Amino acid sequence: MRRALFAGTFNPFTIGHADIVKRGLEIFDEVVIAIGENQDKPSADISERVEAIRTIYKDDARVRVAVYHSLTVDFAREIDACALLRGVRSMTDFEYERQLADANRALSGIETVALFTRPELSHVSSSLVRDLKKHGADVFAFVAH
Amino acid sequence: MRRALFAGTFNPFTIGHADIVKRGLEIFDEVVIAIGENQDKPSADISERVEAIRTIYKDDARVRVAVYHSLTVDFAREIDACALLRGVRSMTDFEYERQLADANRALSGIETVALFTRPELSHVSSSLVRDLKKHGADVFAFVAH
Amino acid sequence: MRRALFAGTFNPFTIGHADIVKRGLEIFDEVVIAIGENQDKPSADISERVEAIRTIYKDDARVRVAVYHSLTVDFAREIDACALLRGVRSMTDFEYERQLADANRALSGIETVALFTRPELSHVSSSLVRDLKKHGADVFAFVAH
Amino acid sequence: MRRALFAGTFNPFTIGHADIVKRGLEIFDEVVIAIGENQDKPSADISERVEAIRTIYKDDARVRVAVYHSLTVDFAREIDACALLRGVRSMTDFEYERQLADANRALSGIETVALFTRPELSHVSSSLVRDLKKHGADVFAFVAH
Amino acid sequence: MRRALFAGTFNPFTIGHADIVKRGLEIFDEVVIAIGENQDKPSADISERVEAIRTIYKDDARVRVAVYHSLTVDFAREIDACALLRGVRSMTDFEYERQLADANRALSGIETVALFTRPELSHVSSSLVRDLKKHGADVFAFVAH
Amino acid sequence: MRRALFAGTFNPFTIGHADIVKRGLEIFDEVVIAIGENQDKPSADISERVEAIRTIYKDDARVRVAVYHSLTVDFAREIDACALLRGVRSMTDFEYERQLADANRALSGIETVALFTRPELSHVSSSLVRDLKKHGADVFAFVAH
Numbered sequence: 001m002r003r004a005l006f007a008g009t010f011n012p013f014t015i016g017h018a019d020i021v022k023r024g025l026e027i028f029d030e031v032v033i034a035i036g037e038n039q040d041k042p043s044a045d046i047s048e049r050v051e052a053i054r055t056i057y058k059d060d061a062r063v064r065v066a067v068y069h070s071l072t073v074d075f076a077r078e079i080d081a082c083a084l085l086r087g088v089r090s091m092t093d094f095e096y097e098r099q100l101a102d103a104n105r106a107l108s109g110i111e112t113v114a115l116f117t118r119p120e121l122s123h124v125s126s127s128l129v130r131d132l133k134k135h136g137a138d139v140f141a142f143v144a145h
Numbered sequence: 146m147r148r149a150l151f152a153g154t155f156n157p158f159t160i161g162h163a164d165i166v167k168r169g170l171e172i173f174d175e176v177v178i179a180i181g182e183n184q185d186k187p188s189a190d191i192s193e194r195v196e197a198i199r200t201i202y203k204d205d206a207r208v209r210v211a212v213y214h215s216l217t218v219d220f221a222r223e224i225d226a227c228a229l230l231r232g233v234r235s236m237t238d239f240e241y242e243r244q245l246a247d248a249n250r251a252l253s254g255i256e257t258v259a260l261f262t263r264p265e266l267s268h269v270s271s272s273l274v275r276d277l278k279k280h281g282a283d284v285f286a287f288v289a290h
Numbered sequence: 291m292r293r294a295l296f297a298g299t300f301n302p303f304t305i306g307h308a309d310i311v312k313r314g315l316e317i318f319d320e321v322v323i324a325i326g327e328n329q330d331k332p333s334a335d336i337s338e339r340v341e342a343i344r345t346i347y348k349d350d351a352r353v354r355v356a357v358y359h360s361l362t363v364d365f366a367r368e369i370d371a372c373a374l375l376r377g378v379r380s381m382t383d384f385e386y387e388r389q390l391a392d393a394n395r396a397l398s399g400i401e402t403v404a405l406f407t408r409p410e411l412s413h414v415s416s417s418l419v420r421d422l423k424k425h426g427a428d429v430f431a432f433v434a435h
Numbered sequence: 436m437r438r439a440l441f442a443g444t445f446n447p448f449t450i451g452h453a454d455i456v457k458r459g460l461e462i463f464d465e466v467v468i469a470i471g472e473n474q475d476k477p478s479a480d481i482s483e484r485v486e487a488i489r490t491i492y493k494d495d496a497r498v499r500v501a502v503y504h505s506l507t508v509d510f511a512r513e514i515d516a517c518a519l520l521r522g523v524r525s526m527t528d529f530e531y532e533r534q535l536a537d538a539n540r541a542l543s544g545i546e547t548v549a550l551f552t553r554p555e556l557s558h559v560s561s562s563l564v565r566d567l568k569k570h571g572a573d574v575f576a577f578v579a580h
Numbered sequence: 581m582r583r584a585l586f587a588g589t590f591n592p593f594t595i596g597h598a599d600i601v602k603r604g605l606e607i608f609d610e611v612v613i614a615i616g617e618n619q620d621k622p623s624a625d626i627s628e629r630v631e632a633i634r635t636i637y638k639d640d641a642r643v644r645v646a647v648y649h650s651l652t653v654d655f656a657r658e659i660d661a662c663a664l665l666r667g668v669r670s671m672t673d674f675e676y677e678r679q680l681a682d683a684n685r686a687l688s689g690i691e692t693v694a695l696f697t698r699p700e701l702s703h704v705s706s707s708l709v710r711d712l713k714k715h716g717a718d719v720f721a722f723v724a725h
Numbered sequence: 726m727r728r729a730l731f732a733g734t735f736n737p738f739t740i741g742h743a744d745i746v747k748r749g750l751e752i753f754d755e756v757v758i759a760i761g762e763n764q765d766k767p768s769a770d771i772s773e774r775v776e777a778i779r780t781i782y783k784d785d786a787r788v789r790v791a792v793y794h795s796l797t798v799d800f801a802r803e804i805d806a807c808a809l810l811r812g813v814r815s816m817t818d819f820e821y822e823r824q825l826a827d828a829n830r831a832l833s834g835i836e837t838v839a840l841f842t843r844p845e846l847s848h849v850s851s852s853l854v855r856d857l858k859k860h861g862a863d864v865f866a867f868v869a870h
Contacts, residue, residue: 028462088549091240094529096672097551107717119412120410123244168401258404260403273679282651380533382531386817388815389815389848393848396848412537422542524824526671527820557827607838674819694839
């Protein structure tokens with residue numbers, strides 16, 4: 001049984017994130033979606049975010065949703081994940097993800113599996129959704145349901 | 146008559162911005178320079194910035210200067226612009242601009258026209274000018290007049 | 291009247307190329323699609339390629355198709371184009387296009403207008419189509435008609 | 436049982452390739468290393484290359500070595516692979532791999548899994564090894580054994 | 581005698597920074613490591629940082645450590661440095677460093693010498709170290725001693 | 726005395742190359758410009774190229790011009806150079822140069838010093854000059870004299 005950890009802030013969980021989970025399940029037996037909570041600035045709506053994601057996957061036993069407060073690599077070991085799952089949207093993402101993957105490998109030996117975001121979703125990001133919302137735009141089409 | 150929207154914060158309006166406007170006028174009949182104002186944190190000096198830019202173009206009827214508070218694509222539709230005009234200074238800019246252009250096309254169908262910044266101006270940015278100013282350096286050569 | 295030159299080898303003319311022409315016509319009044327012929331190694335099928343493109347645009351008076359043997363900037367001047375139209379698919383393309391645009395501006399002062407390829411078409415290239423063909427794959431969906 | 440296809444020319448099979456196979460086996464149950472043979476220019480030494488790779492993995496039942504003549508995606512389907520395994524050494528690689536992955540997904544729906552090359556191996560490539568050999572340098576340390 | 585200025589915040593001074601200094605000394609006769617202090621938000625621990633770096637180089641007369649409050653190019657002139665020494669870890673770094681180097685050359689004519697970070701150190705950054713520390717991880721291996 | 730090796734094909738030696746030599750002399754005491762000759766396909770005009778470069782620097786004792794047939798790092802050791810001098814024009818260049826620098830450091834421990842090409846020269850390359858020449862354009866302004 002191979003389990004992958006898909007960690008992020010998911011604020012909100014977009015159709016891009018959902019696509020990575022779906023495609024991750026073609027490679028791994030189980031995907032754990034986990035929100036890292038910064039204990040210095042706890043987020044009021046974190047349980048809301050968790051609930052929204054749980055609702056999406058309530059009928060899929062291969063997906064679990066969790067919150068964690070430690071280093072990502074420590075949480076991965078705790079849940080016995082064999083790899084970190086990441087979506088790469090752009091070359092700037094690529095560099096960042098690569099340095100993160102190198103650091104995580106150096107810290108704990110864990111592997112990182114990168115999936116290229118589908119091109120038609122590469123402009124969809126949580127920060128775009130938040131920005132649109134602030135201006136009163138309809139974001140239903142960008143958020144996963 | 147084809148009108149382009151050149152939106153930004155222009156804090157300040159540099160010789161790089163002025164070059165994009167000049168070159169945009171070889172392609173479009175009219176360019177509207179517009180400063181997006183964030184209503185959550187209104188900027189004290191926004192009318193100063195508008196006045197500075199208006200002074201530069203006071204003799205060119207093809208250029209207008211405006212302030213807007215909506216999504217950029219909504220303002221573009223309001224002023225009947227057929228395209229967003231953007232300057233691309235670097236590959237990092239390119240990625241950002243591409244995602245923005247994809248998002249704007251998805252939201253409203255509007256086209257984005259990218260002009261490559263002249264190489265000899267590619268290091269000129271508003272943030273460079275602000276940084277130099279903070280240290281008391283002379284920034285006259287970088288700001289449009 | 292503003293005319294743009296869209297130059298390339300178009301071997302073959304893909305749905306990505308057709309998309310750039312369509313979007314270019316929202317900015318320019320006329321687009322001239324032109325195939326540069328290398329006189330050292332003339333291509334047997336160049337008139338076929340020209341005919342295939344002409345067929346696509348036979349009902350659109352805003353599009354013309356031509357062959358040229360000079361420098362691209364010289365041909366642009368000859369047909370009185372105000373800009374070169376280019377599609378940019380990736381960051382590697384971006385760098386190449388930028389250097390080309392800088393060189394062309396240095397040579398003749400002509401402007402280059404870059405449109406970002408739609409993300410869902412960014413993997414479509416003439417070389418991909420040729421490669422698929424060589425292996426007997428069906429390329430109908432990638433070639434413009 | 437999840438099988439991945441690791442396709443390439445492997446001329447020669449470097450320590451960078453071997454590292455991708457080793458790490459791929461932490462994610463997949465089986466990895467098929469396959470050399471695509473171009474039927475237009477058949478390569479005299481292809482069976483030598485296959486033998487060299489088979490020798491490396493002769494004691495590992497999870498790795499098989501093959502030659503194929505079709506499109507990579509067709510061969511993947513033939514051997515019932517759920518994903519293409521790729522190593523990404525650099526941002527230029529990333530762009531190329533992304534377009535290839537998009538094209539392969541469009542052609543057959545297959546997934547591509549990218550692993551970032553370990554940084555200390557990112558300068559190792561088959562072309563570097565061939566170049567060093569041509570100049571009489573010792574390449575033992577770069578070739579997998 | 582050729583002196584280089586290696587300016588940064590060095591919060592903390594990592595093994596990556598130390599590697600650039602060591603390699604810089606193969607090219608320059610002297611390297612001045614200097615921390616730029618932002619007078620608007622003075623940093624309580626700046627003298628601690630300076631002391632930590634001085635301790636590392638206490639036996640190497642070719643390295644000096646300083647604090648400065650002016651523009652980097654002005655400080656370079658003040659200490660009679662012929663070049664700014666920089667480490668480039670990634671393509672995103674490269675773009676930033678290039679614009680900075682162009683700006684600094686435009687301001688004062690000074691040269692910038694970029695050394696590519698050793699690949700096995702390219703994931704080591706001050707912000708990684710700070711992030712690990714915040715989560716209680718052991719960072720001894722990443723900090724220079 | 727610090728000597729740098731500036732190796733290339735220099736076909737032709739452009740104003741961009743000349744700028745790197747000039748700036749390299751602000752860092753190194755001596756620069757050796759060297760053309761690597763591929764013994765498999767010897768180039769008829771290599772002595773012409775050497776003569777053209779020698780003429781440019783005939784009055785500067787700090788610059789020497791040579792031809793070599795070995796690995797670049799072996800030639801560097803032979804002439805007692807402490808570093809390889811390189812110009813980096815773009816991010817694509819950067820990646821290539823970085824892999825080359827890593828390979829050369831792994832092979833012989835030699836350092837590589839990268840200077841960012843001046844932006845106003847970043848479109849000037851030997852291949853551009855050759856391409857312009859083929860079309861009968863005047864290339865005087867791009868070639869070093």
